[in-house]
Amino acid sequence: SVKIGVLALQGAVSEHVRSLEASGAQTALVKNTRDLDGLDGLVLPGGESTMMRRIMDRYDLFEAVKDFSEQRPVFGTCAGLILMAKQIEGRRGPHLALLDIDVKRNAFGRQVDSFEADLEIKGISEAYTGVFIRAPYIKSAAENVDVLATYEGHIVACQQDRFLACAFHPELTDNPAMHRYFVRMVNEYN
Numbered sequence: 001s002v003k004i005g006v007l008a009l010q011g012a013v014s015e016h017v018r019s020l021e022a023s024g025a026q027t028a029l030v031k032n033t034r035d036l037d038g039l040d041g042l043v044l045p046g047g048e049s050t051m052m053r054r055i056m057d058r059y060d061l062f063e064a065v066k067d068f069s070e071q072r073p074v075f076g077t078c079a080g081l082i083l084m085a086k087q088i089e090g091r092r093g094p095h096l097a098l099l100d101i102d103v104k105r106n107a108f109g110r111q112v113d114s115f116e117a118d119l120e121i122k123g124i125s126e127a128y129t130g131v132f133i134r135a136p137y138i139k140s141a142a143e144n145v146d147v148l149a150t151y152e153g154h155i156v157a158c159q160q161d162r163f164l165a166c167a168f169h170p171e172l173t174d175n176p177a178m179h180r181y182f183v184r185m186v187n188e189y190n
């Protein structure tokens with residue numbers, strides 16, 4: 001089976017590990033550059049994107065993850081999605097710049113801290129509930145980006161080649177459908 005790493009600097013790391021293993025993948029925690037060796041894919045969890053970037057820089061993980069992404073699939077959730085975007089509203093430059101999307105942080109309003117919403121996700125046949133926590137949304141996406149889900153007219157999940165991203169927290173539900181989707185992507189890419 002494929003081996004997928006979870007960037008373990010912030011966020012619900014063990015929940016991602018559980019969901020990946022429920023989807024048939026082997027897992028590894030990524031805390032330094034050497035932990036990326038031998039991985040077939042990588043998950044960037046939620047948390048706080050500017051803080052996560054700062055920690056990545058401190059452990060030389062930023063360049064290492066960028067290099068890794070040139071060869072392997074990456075799945076970003078919430079803050080992870082922000083790290084993957086080529087454009088971030090109100091910010092001078094992007095972080096990893098993997099996805100041709102323009103994102104807005106905390107896009108559902110600060111007073112709406114968190115909520116759940118029923119979503120229809122392309123490629124996932126069953127009912128799906130998205131858990132949103134200070135979530136971003138995707139304001140616009142290039143034509144080569146496959147929109148997988150929208151909520152109230154805003155894009156909240158997408159795929160572009162070997163990159164997958166969602167604005168919600170797939171690890172905080174019992175349904176591992178999004179992780180299963182990513183594991184399938186990694187299998188196909190291998």
Ligand code: GLN
Pocket residue numbers: 045046047048049050077078079080082105106133134135136
């Ligand atoms: N608001 C956070 C950010 O801008 C993302 C929130 C999350 O990952 N739950 O990074």
